[in-house]
Amino acid sequence: MKEWRCIRCNKLLAVIDGDRLHIRFARGHEYLVGYPVTSVCRSCRTLNELRDGNAIAAPSKGSVSANAI
Numbered sequence: 133m134k135e136w137r138c139i140r141c142n143k144l145l146a147v148i149d150g151d152r153l154h155i156r157f158a159r160g161h162e163y164l165v166g167y168p169v170t171s172v173c174r175s176c177r178t179l180n181e182l183r184d185g186n187a188i189a190a191p192s193k194g195s196v197s198a199n200a201i
C-alpha cells in the first residue's frame with residue numbers, strides 16, 4: 133500500500149487506495165477522496181498537494197534499489 137507523506141516532516145497524511153485517497157482521523161472518522169487533493173500537515177502545517185496517486189512511488193519491499201519505472 134502506498135502512503136502519502138508530508139513533503140517536509142514525512143508525517144503520514146493518508147494512504148493511496150486505488151484511484152482514491154484514504155484519510156483516517158481519530159475516533160473513527162474516515163474519508164475517501166478523489167484527486168487532486170490538498171492537505172495541511174497536522175504536525176508542521178505545510179501545505180501538501182497531490183494530483184495523482186501515481187505520483188507516489190510504491191514502497192520498496194525491503195529493497196534499497198532505485199525505482200524501476
Ligand SMILES: [Zn+2]
Nearest residue numbers: 138141173176
Ligand atoms: Zn509535516
